[in-house]
Amino acid sequence: MKASLLLLGLPALGLAYPGMMGDMSREEALQMLREKRDAELVAESQPEKRQILSGLVGSVSQLVSDVGGLLGSVASSVDPADKRPEPGYTYKDPVSGDSRGPxxxxNLLANYGYLPRxxxxxxxxxxxxxxxxxxxxxxxxxxxxxxxxxxDGDIPTESFWLGSGPGxxxxxxxxxxxxxxxxxxxxxxxxxxxxxxxxxxRLFQQNVYYATQDPNKQFSLDCMSKQWAANGKFSVKHNPYLYYFPFPxxxxxxxxxxxxxxxxxxxYGAGGVANYESISSIIGAKLNKNTGQFEYVPERWPVQGWYRRSTEYGAVQALTEAFTRIYPSYPVSMVFPQAQGGTLDAKTALCYIYQGLNSVTPLALAGEEQAAAAGITWALSKLLAVGLDGTTLGCPASTLSPNTYLYPNATNKGGPLNEPASVAANIGSNVYYKTYFTSAPTTPKCSHSS
Ligand code: HEM
Incomplete structure (x- = not known):
């Protein structure tokens, strides 16, 4: 990790990228996004919109038992070669000092030794x-x-930590x-x-609730699009520092x-089941039937037998589904002009990712020109190797601006350049066997585990 990473600031992200909103001036774009956000907040205050979480009133154990009808069911058509874990890969709890993160x-792959523990x-x-x-x-x-x-990592060794790094x-x-x-x-x-x-x-409680609403009681794309809409509305309403850079x-x-x-x-889509048993185990959510809350435990595959998908899931399919099945349920203002009109497709998104390198690289390398050039050369060679270069994609030549719209001043309190001391206390790798966020943090919640 370069020490310079510590000192860096997000606004350095290419303040010099004018004209990124097509024919729109920056002021016009800002105004458009303000109006859009205001409209979203008005919508949020309407009674029917406020029902997002009302379905959670009642027992979460009951909700879990509602989605539990599929417990134990194994995908109908599976290839035995896709069974995971494979022999030789055993589950072990992470120990103190092991880095686990978001x-x-x-995290799961490291818990089985597919990645360094x-x-x-x-x-x-x-x-x-x-x-x-x-x-x-x-x-x-x-x-x-x-x-x-x-x-987040180190270019010379092409490495990074799954949680937070040393120090x-x-x-x-x-x-x-x-x-x-x-x-x-x-x-x-x-x-x-x-x-x-x-x-x-509390977020997983909400996610389980949406799974109960699914016709097949699954964590389907439709279920997850409801989760996106609810989480997006919550963030727009309560997070004054909602910060949406192109890539993340x-x-x-x-x-x-x-x-x-x-x-x-x-x-998924070929007999596989996104049921509670599979999802809750893999993301480490363990229900406490007495409290209705979910304890966070280390991620693992369900012990009854689990099969990975038999076909690859790649970048184009991932981005296509993200922007056709998830994002439209609540189009949060993003920096991309196409996103505002709901026409962002996989190719355009890949171009933004590709062009976004121009703004991210100076961030990581503190504007040291030689190092920045080396960094971007490294990154482009990696993308080229899998056919994701700008020429193949047919990306326009213009560069992308950072999103300074939803987060106008990164040095404001709570911004990435001015973290309150209480935030520093919560930075660190995952600590398991605890329950986090039993209620919605409408203001910064600095003491949240139980
Ligand atoms: C290939 C390298 C990968 C990297 C660098 C990576 C990195 C990340 C990061 C930084 C996040 C946090 C994003 C956020 O704030 O929402 C995240 C979330 C997530 N990742 Fe990965 N990931 C990788 C591979 C995978 C794989 C293979 C899977 C699934 C098998 C996966 C599933 C997820 C899911 C479901 C989340 C959302 C977690 C949640 O909020 O509930 N990722 N990943």
Missing amino acids: CPGL NGHVTFSEVLDATARGFNMGADLATVLLVFAVLT KVGGLERHSTVEADISPNREDFYIGCGDNHHLSS SIVATAAFNFYPNFFSNGT
């Missing part, structure tokens, strides 16, 4: 383990990895790099008071479709 998929992982280890454990496509894994190494520096929980606000089952960085990485009990905002949206697509038992 990604349940990677201490949570310090390299690019090639993750590329291999995500394919082997979950059949993630190499292009999707590469996009995630390029940004993880650039913004609480870097790692996947570093905010607004790969980790982002509006996650499926983690709280926002600001209102979570720095805890963007532990499973939130795309990742956070796609993470909602990762639930059914990667955590189903069998192949």
Whole structure:
């Protein structure tokens, strides 16, 4: 990890990217987003919109028993070769000092030894383990990895930590790099008071409720799109520092479709089931029947037998589903002009990701020109290797601006450049066997575990 990473500031993210909103001036774009946000807040105050969580009134144990009808069911058509874990990979609880963070998929792989158990992982280890454990496509894994190494890790060794790195520096929980606000089952960085990485009990309660509403009682794409809409509305209303950079905002949206697509038992859409048993085990949510709250326990595959998807799930499918099945249920203002009109497609999103490198690289490397050039050369070579270069994608030549719209001043209190001391206390790798966020943090919740 470069020491300079410590000193960096997010606003450095390319203040010099004018004209990114097509023909719109910056002022016009700002005004448009303000109006959109105001309209969303008005909608939020209407009675029917306020019912989002009312379905949770009552017993969560009852909700779990409602979705429990599918407990024990195993995918109908599975290839025995897809059974996980494979012989030789055994589950072990992470021990003190092992780094675990906001990604349940990677945490789980480390708990079985598909990744180093201490949570310090390299690019090639993750590329291999995500394919082997979950059949993630190499292009999707590469996009995630390029940004993880650039913004949270160390380029010379192509490595990063799954939680926070030594001295609480870097790692996947570093905010607004790969980790982002509006996650499926983690709280926002600001209102979570720095805890963007532990499973939130109240969010998973809500997610279970939406699963009970699903015709097949599953954590389907429709179920996850409801979770997105509820979480998005909550963040827009309560998080004054909702900070949506191009890359992390795309990742956070796609993470909602990762639930059914990667955590189903069998192949989602081809007989696989995204049931409570599979999902809750993989994301480490354990119901306490007495309190109705979910304890956060280490991520593991269901012991009754679990099969990974039999086909790869890659970047184009992930982004297409993110922007056709998840995002439209609540189109949070993003920096991309296409997103405002609901026409963002996978190719355009990939171009934004590709061009976003221009703004992320100087962030990670503190504007040291030679190092920045080396960093971007490294990143582009990785993307080129999986066919995601700008020429192949047909990306326009213009560059992308950082999102200064929803978060106008990064040095405001609570911003990434001015974290309150209480936030620092919550930075660190995951601590399991605890319950986090039993109620919604409408203001920064700095003491939240029980
Ligand atoms: C390939 C390298 C990967 C990297 C660098 C990565 C990184 C991350 C990061 C930083 C987050 C936090 C995003 C947020 O704030 O919402 C996250 C969340 C997530 N990741 Fe990964 N991930 C990777 C692979 C995977 C795989 C293979 C899976 C599934 C098998 C997965 C499933 C998820 C899910 C479901 C979430 C959302 C968690 C939640 O809030 O409930 N990821 N990942």
